[in-house]
Amino acid sequence: MKFRSMLAALAVLVLGAAQAQEPIRIGSFLAVTGGAAFLGDPEQKTLELYVERLNAAGGVLGRKLQLIVYDSAGDAEKARTFAKRLIEQDKVDVIVGGSTTGETMAMVPLVEAAGVPFISLAGAVVIVEPVKKWVFKTPHSDRQACERIFVDMKARGATKVALISGAGGFDKSMRAQCLQVAKNHGIEIVADEAYGTGDTDMTAQLTKIKNTPGVQAVLNVGFGQSPAIVTKNHKQLGISQPLYQSHGVASKAFIKLAGDAAEGVRLPAAALLVAETLPDSDPQKKVVLGYKREYEARFKSEISTFGGHAWDGLMLAVEAIRKAGSTDKAKVRDALESIRGFVGIDGVFNMSATDHVGLDISGLRMLEIRKGDWTLVK
Amino acid sequence: MSAQFLQFLLAGLTVGAIYALVALGFSIIYNASQVINFAQGEFVMIGGMCTVWLANAGWPLPAAIAAAVLVAAAVGLALEKLAVEPARGASVVTLIIITIGASILLRGLATIVWDKNIHPLKAFSGEAPIQLGGATLLPQSLWVLGVTVVIVLLLSWFFGRTLLGKALLATSHNRLAAQLVGINVRHVLLASFGLSAALGAVAGILVAPITFTAWDVGVMLGLKGFAAAILGGMGSGPGAVLGGLVLGIVEAMGAGYVSSAYKDAIAFVIILAVLFFLPSGLLGRRSSDRV
Amino acid sequence: MSGRTASLATLAGIVLLLPLALQNNYYYEVAIQVGLNAIVCVGLNLLIGYAGQISLGHAGFFGLGAYGSAILTARYGWPPLAALASATAGVAVLAYLIGRPILRLRGHYLAMATLGMGIIISIVIATEDRLTGGPDGMPVPALAAFGAALSGERVWYWVVGATLLAAVWLALNLVDSPHGRALRALHGSEVGAEVTGIDSARHKVKVFVISAVYAALAGSLTAHYAGFVTPAKVTFFHSIELVTMVVFGGMASTFGAVVGAAVLTVLPQALTVFKEYEMVVFGAVMMLTMIFMPRGLVPTLALTLSGRRLPR
Numbered sequence: 001m002k003f004r005s006m007l008a009a010l011a012v013l014v015l016g017a018a019q020a021q022e023p024i025r026i027g028s029f030l031a032v033t034g035g036a037a038f039l040g041d042p043e044q045k046t047l048e049l050y051v052e053r054l055n056a057a058g059g060v061l062g063r064k065l066q067l068i069v070y071d072s073a074g075d076a077e078k079a080r081t082f083a084k085r086l087i088e089q090d091k092v093d094v095i096v097g098g099s100t101t102g103e104t105m106a107m108v109p110l111v112e113a114a115g116v117p118f119i120s121l122a123g124a125v126v127i128v129e130p131v132k133k134w135v136f137k138t139p140h141s142d143r144q145a146c147e148r149i150f151v152d153m154k155a156r157g158a159t160k161v162a163l164i165s166g167a168g169g170f171d172k173s174m175r176a177q178c179l180q181v182a183k184n185h186g187i188e189i190v191a192d193e194a195y196g197t198g199d200t201d202m203t204a205q206l207t208k209i210k211n212t213p214g215v216q217a218v219l220n221v222g223f224g225q226s227p228a229i230v231t232k233n234h235k236q237l238g239i240s241q242p243l244y245q246s247h248g249v250a251s252k253a254f255i256k257l258a259g260d261a262a263e264g265v266r267l268p269a270a271a272l273l274v275a276e277t278l279p280d281s282d283p284q285k286k287v288v289l290g291y292k293r294e295y296e297a298r299f300k301s302e303i304s305t306f307g308g309h310a311w312d313g314l315m316l317a318v319e320a321i322r323k324a325g326s327t328d329k330a331k332v333r334d335a336l337e338s339i340r341g342f343v344g345i346d347g348v349f350n351m352s353a354t355d356h357v358g359l360d361i362s363g364l365r366m367l368e369i370r371k372g373d374w375t376l377v378k
Numbered sequence: 379m380s381a382q383f384l385q386f387l388l389a390g391l392t393v394g395a396i397y398a399l400v401a402l403g404f405s406i407i408y409n410a411s412q413v414i415n416f417a418q419g420e421f422v423m424i425g426g427m428c429t430v431w432l433a434n435a436g437w438p439l440p441a442a443i444a445a446a447v448l449v450a451a452a453v454g455l456a457l458e459k460l461a462v463e464p465a466r467g468a469s470v471v472t473l474i475i476i477t478i479g480a481s482i483l484l485r486g487l488a489t490i491v492w493d494k495n496i497h498p499l500k501a502f503s504g505e506a507p508i509q510l511g512g513a514t515l516l517p518q519s520l521w522v523l524g525v526t527v528v529i530v531l532l533l534s535w536f537f538g539r540t541l542l543g544k545a546l547l548a549t550s551h552n553r554l555a556a557q558l559v560g561i562n563v564r565h566v567l568l569a570s571f572g573l574s575a576a577l578g579a580v581a582g583i584l585v586a587p588i589t590f591t592a593w594d595v596g597v598m599l600g601l602k603g604f605a606a607a608i609l610g611g612m613g614s615g616p617g618a619v620l621g622g623l624v625l626g627i628v629e630a631m632g633a634g635y636v637s638s639a640y641k642d643a644i645a646f647v648i649i650l651a652v653l654f655f656l657p658s659g660l661l662g663r664r665s666s667d668r669v
Numbered sequence: 670m671s672g673r674t675a676s677l678a679t680l681a682g683i684v685l686l687l688p689l690a691l692q693n694n695y696y697y698e699v700a701i702q703v704g705l706n707a708i709v710c711v712g713l714n715l716l717i718g719y720a721g722q723i724s725l726g727h728a729g730f731f732g733l734g735a736y737g738s739a740i741l742t743a744r745y746g747w748p749p750l751a752a753l754a755s756a757t758a759g760v761a762v763l764a765y766l767i768g769r770p771i772l773r774l775r776g777h778y779l780a781m782a783t784l785g786m787g788i789i790i791s792i793v794i795a796t797e798d799r800l801t802g803g804p805d806g807m808p809v810p811a812l813a814a815f816g817a818a819l820s821g822e823r824v825w826y827w828v829v830g831a832t833l834l835a836a837v838w839l840a841l842n843l844v845d846s847p848h849g850r851a852l853r854a855l856h857g858s859e860v861g862a863e864v865t866g867i868d869s870a871r872h873k874v875k876v877f878v879i880s881a882v883y884a885a886l887a888g889s890l891t892a893h894y895a896g897f898v899t900p901a902k903v904t905f906f907h908s909i910e911l912v913t914m915v916v917f918g919g920m921a922s923t924f925g926a927v928v929g930a931a932v933l934t935v936l937p938q939a940l941t942v943f944k945e946y947e948m949v950v951f952g953a954v955m956m957l958t959m960i961f962m963p964r965g966l967v968p969t970l971a972l973t974l975s976g977r978r979l980p981r
Binding site: 032033070071075076077078080081084085087088089101102105106108109124126167168169171172173176 | 693694695696698699702795796798803804805806808895896897899901902937938941945947948
């Protein structure tokens with residue numbers, strides 16, 4: 001019986017490792033491969049780095065941390081199976097993970113039924129609205145990103161906006177949110193174009209936008225290589241209206257990919273990207289600078305805000321466990337909900353019974369790309 | 379209006395030329411072995427990634443390109459030698475599954491040997507857009523179109539004038555007969571894998587400055603190349619080129635004039651419609667069954 | 670046929686005894702997924718293994734079943750069983766309408782056409798987000814029958830197990846019926862079969878519809894079981910995965926389809942120990958198995974064990 005022996009072998013492996021001592025088990029599933037690998041990869045590295053550091057510093061509540069990560073490849077179905085594995089098999093105390101919204105939403109019913117505190121690293125607002133008892137998340141919601149962008153557009157006198165978005169979950173959710181909140185900010189969406197995942201050329205869509213009368217700004221919602229292609233096409237076509245990107249491209253890789261075409265592009269992002277240039281009075285400066293230096297020294301690669309989401313997730317979990325004084329799941333959940341003034345990478349977290357993100361729009365800084373680097377828009 | 383049309387056309391031609399190169403790779407292997415090589419897209423990836431890697435290591439671009447094409451060709455030869463040849467006599471579906479396994483293996487290796495990041499490649503001759511009747515074109519698009527034309531000419535010379543090319547063609551028409559007249563079918567098979575791997579790599583390198591490259595770019599390009607090869611008629615060289623260009627243009631026009639969200643669906647509806655009326659594609663051989 | 674009864678009895682025995690080895694709900698989860706994939710593969714094997722017609726679009730039928738159920742229950746408040754039945758029936762009608770023109774195509778052209786069909790379905794599902802929730806998917810109400818909701822892995826295990834047994838039983842009967850013999854004749858030589866008076870188009874369409882129904886039913890069950898459905902399972906990759914399971918286990922072997930589904934569902938779970946080498950190992954296992962067992966696991970093993978030539 002191939003099936004049985006395989007599972008048995010697996011059980012021996014997992015149980016064998018667990019019996020050495022009784023560590024605090026942190027479960028995670030991330031899109032380490034697949035189309036969202038650029039999210040899952042830094043997230044995994046961050047979790048591994050900081051679990052190691054916390055253990056080196058004596059662990060939490062005198063117990064070591066044990067990290068269990070599975071690669072969901074961004075597939076919701078796989079994520080759900082791994083979530084079950086984390087809950088049933090690995091018996092984790094808390095789950096920090098879910099690179100994408102699809103993965104997160106597919107496992108929400110499981111954690112709600114099992115009663116395990118879960119901190120998601122995905123963006124869409126549906127994760128926390130309506131509030132779910134056991135579900136929290138660290139990145140700003142896509143709606144907040146839309147609002148931040150619209151505020152900036154309005155300040156520059158642009159009210160007629162052309163939207164272009166990808167076909168992924170992140171893209172479509174944020175597009176819907178932007179369409180919804182546009183009116184509140186006096187913004188009119190005059191064009192709404194789309195492109196497919198893996199598309200190699202968006203000049204057709206952008207030509208349509210170019211020929212739409214009255215456009216004052218262009219907003220691209222998406223992540224991966226597509227926004228960089230949009231940026232290049234935007235320049236190639238000589239579109240004069242300013243281009244905005246979402247927080248989905250908030251890594252140096254985007255500037256490297258888009259090259260000169262990225263000059264003048266604006267996007268909302270966490271303070272992490274401009275860590276060095278933050279004023280010393282900024283409460284986040286110490287935290288973000290510390291994370292940036294440690295990550296870059298260890299992995300010799302540029303920081304991205306995605307890894308920052310994982311830092312926040314892990315540290316919020318640790319903070320909650322410390323506050324609760326145990327790994328009792330209900331106590332940890334209550335502690336999570338009562339976290340106030342916690343300075344993280346994405347901003348200062350003020351959780352409450354009605355807000356399971358706890359971030360306000362001020363944590364999102366408006367950045368402009370100048371001379372191949374991020375600069376803070378004053 | 380006509381400037382807009384021209385812009386769509388230029389976009390479609392550039393993308394279509396890449397599809398055509400990938401489709402040619404499919405057709406060459408198909409002709410020699412009746413195998414649909416689902417790892418064809420991985421050759422595209424290897425070409426792009428290897429060039430970027432070598433260029434970043436300080437190699438001059440032409441040397442990096444040449445080396446990347448050779449690496450891809452070597453992988454193609456290894457694939458034939460280690461996976462396809464030992465499975466000789468297996469059914470076509472089995473061979474297809476082997477190539478799917480190979481594509482997963484190669485993608486996995488790429489994430490280990492290189493990484494999971496997306497990489498840019500410097501355009502061969504600058505990024506200043508060229509104005510053309512109200513539309514714009516990147517210099518790299520000219521490279522794509524130009525190299526595609528050169529490759530098509532080279533291939534037609536190869537198949538029409540050289541001994542190996544003729545042997546490849548003969549094998550595709552009738553394997554047994556080819557063997558009887560003294561063609562070493564095994565060498566032909568090996569050559570076909572090497573050649574189409576090299577072609578795929580060229581496509582991957584040409585397109586990298588426009589669309590970047592990453593460990594998984596081969597998936598989408600492989601799929602579109604397969605669609606193009608079928609649309610044109612599997613096994614037909616001119617068909618592969620025509621199929622690629624038509625597919626690229628249909629996508630661009632679909633995105634421009636109909637619906638950008640549904641442009642891929644539009645392309646596939648058109649392919650289905652073509653197959654409905656021409657069951658062997660646009661230029662495919664009309665074959666009859668041997669009973 | 671004693672061989673038929675014996676293999677069905679073996680499968681029933683495994684389904685009955687397996688829970689002894691399932692220590693917790695995670696194991697049940699994997700077992701249920703094996704069962705659901707196996708149902709699709711048993712149907713697909715009728716098409717690929719027996720009729721010799723390839724399909725790279727069955728994830729589309731699976732998805733239509735799943736989303737049909739999801740939309741009818743969640744958006745229109747239908748009772749789940751009615752939704753499941755209607756979704757499956759709807760897919761049958763669609764497969765019949767598509768099957769006629771598509772099955773005129775041969776070999777790789779058929780592969781392309783089915784692939785295109787699957788991709789069109791997946792694009793529509795991912796794009797029509799007001800109805801389907803888009804790429805992030807949508808929640809699906811639990812399956813309820815006679816006032817009681819089916820929930821929990823242990824209940825679902827028996828539902829899926831029983832459905833799988835019924836699916837296998839039907840498939841085995843079909844293969845041994847005159848229709849099945851006609852199919853195998855088609856696989857041998859279509860022209861030859863027609864000369865002997867077999868209406869090849871009718872038989873091909875029939876088996877195409879049956880395999881689509883298997884896929885849609887499994888899709889519906891998956892949606893209700895998981896409580897959530899995303900377009901990931903409707904993609905071209907899932908279609909390829911399904912065909913791989915069939916070929917891996919052994920074409921023209923109903924038992925092989927089940928084994929193929931089991932191995933390729935469990936393998937990724939077992940390979941997580943390889944971390945970043947997971948993809949490499951998975952690809953290598955696939956290649957090596959097909960190179961050294963080109964007829965698939967079950968037929969090759971049966972051949973080795975019995976030491977005699979395998980009957981077709």
